[in-house]
Amino acid sequence: MSKNAQFRAIKPSPSILSFVEDNLLGRRRLIELQRAGYNTQLPASLDNIPFSTSSVREKIEENVFRSKLEFFASAKVSTSFPHPQLPEIAFAGRSNVGKSSLLNALTRQWGVVWTSDKPGFTQTINFFKLAEKLSLVDLPGYGFAYAKEEVKDAWEELVKEYVSTRSSLRRVCLLIDTKWGMKPRDHELIELMERSRKPYQIVLTKTDTISSIDVARRAMQIQENLKLSKSLVEPVMMVSSKSGAGIRSLRTVLASIARFTKL
Ligand SMILES: Nc1nc2c(ncn2[C@@H]2O[C@H](COP(=O)(O)OP(=O)(O)OP(=O)(O)O)[C@@H](O)[C@H]2O)c(=O)[nH]1
Numbered sequence: 001m002s003k004n005a006q007f008r009a010i011k012p013s014p015s016i017l018s019f020v021e022d023n024l025l026g027r028r029r030l031i032e033l034q035r036a037g038y039n040t041q042l043p044a045s046l047d048n049i050p051f052s053t054s055s056v057r058e059k060i061e062e063n064v065f066r067s068k069l070e071f072f073a074s075a076k077v078s079t080s081f082p083h084p085q086l087p088e089i090a091f092a093g094r095s096n097v098g099k100s101s102l103l104n105a106l107t108r109q110w111g112v113v114w115t116s117d118k119p120g121f122t123q124t125i126n127f128f129k130l131a132e133k134l135s136l137v138d139l140p141g142y143g144f145a146y147a148k149e150e151v152k153d154a155w156e157e158l159v160k161e162y163v164s165t166r167s168s169l170r171r172v173c174l175l176i177d178t179k180w181g182m183k184p185r186d187h188e189l190i191e192l193m194e195r196s197r198k199p200y201q202i203v204l205t206k207t208d209t210i211s212s213i214d215v216a217r218r219a220m221q222i223q224e225n226l227k228l229s230k231s232l233v234e235p236v237m238m239v240s241s242k243s244g245a246g247i248r249s250l251r252t253v254l255a256s257i258a259r260f261t262k263l
């Protein structure tokens, strides 16, 4: 069977299918979003309360994500990692997968984290904090095709060192582009997290680019692939920073890390 046919033969579980439907994930027609009660005039309209009568955005439900997002450190080498003070959530994944965009979408604070359509844009580990509650870390993407080999290796070493040694790191969100699925470099990082027993959670990004059934298939495929993994935190999360789909669900999951972990 071809890879494509194999993918199409995947039967997503009922829980994945209902998550996809409840969050209106996948490419959707405008009329469908409007019928579901979303104000499609708003940017990232699915990150709002359906049937809200307000013409502006409702406030973010999770307190911690309403705090001001502040950049506080940047590191190119491990000796410049800041002193670990807050529970930390890191965003890892291939270049261009949407890490920086997701940080912006979670906090709705556009412009604090820089995004770009040029792969390999984020070249250092950037540390942000939300009040004195939680630290969010934007990792440089790996697998960037155009950088010089030695530069690329240096980035990867930095990410690996961070993931395996950082004591305040509570979760790594491993972002995977829904359309393309997991690549060898993603597996390398997973092996490292398994070895260093770092809890990690998969976040499928750019779900607005493919059909909803394919989003569900991708989540199922990854869940099956990683079912023997010990450090994986379930479930597979699915988001679109563009439509706002799944963003509220991810905030809920991540806010509990701020609430329940002490350093
Ligand atoms: N359609 C769509 N495009 C997205 C989404 N999220 C990000 N993008 C686009 O993807 C490109 C890369 O986004 P970034 O957030 O800069 O990606 P990154 O993972 O931080 O990239 P590096 O810093 O190079 O590692 C930009 O052009 C974004 O506009 C999404 O949910 N949907």
Ligand SMILES: [Mg+2]
Pocket (backbone or CB within 6 Å): 099, 100, 101, 114, 115, 116, 121, 122, 138
């Ligand atoms: Mg980036």
